[in-house]
Amino acid sequence: MSNLFIEVEVAPEVASDTALAAKLAEVCPVDIYATGEDGSLRIVEENLDECVLCRLCIDAAPAGTVTVRKLYDGGAPL
Numbered sequence: 001m002s003n004l005f006i007e008v009e010v011a012p013e014v015a016s017d018t019a020l021a022a023k024l025a026e027v028c029p030v031d032i033y034a035t036g037e038d039g040s041l042r043i044v045e046e047n048l049d050e051c052v053l054c055r056l057c058i059d060a061a062p063a064g065t066v067t068v069r070k071l072y073d074g075g076a077p078l
């Protein structure tokens, strides 16, 4: 159905941390991250193809907890 360019993986402890979720929503320039009513992280699937590979989300969270995978490159992590 969709032909995605990237996918993001966020560790559950980050996705449920309202401060980190808000930070991710703030840093991503193309709004791939949002927060739900309870403040937890929501991935905005329809924006995934807008990723500019800036790494700001990776740098905003503890090491290894956010992974951006390049689906056009065999799923290699950014």
Ligand code: SF4
Pocket (backbone or CB within 6 Å): 008, 027, 028, 029, 030, 031, 032, 050, 051, 052, 053, 054, 055, 056, 057, 058, 068
């Ligand atoms: S790499 Fe940049 S554009 Fe892509 S999801 Fe992370 S913050 Fe958003």
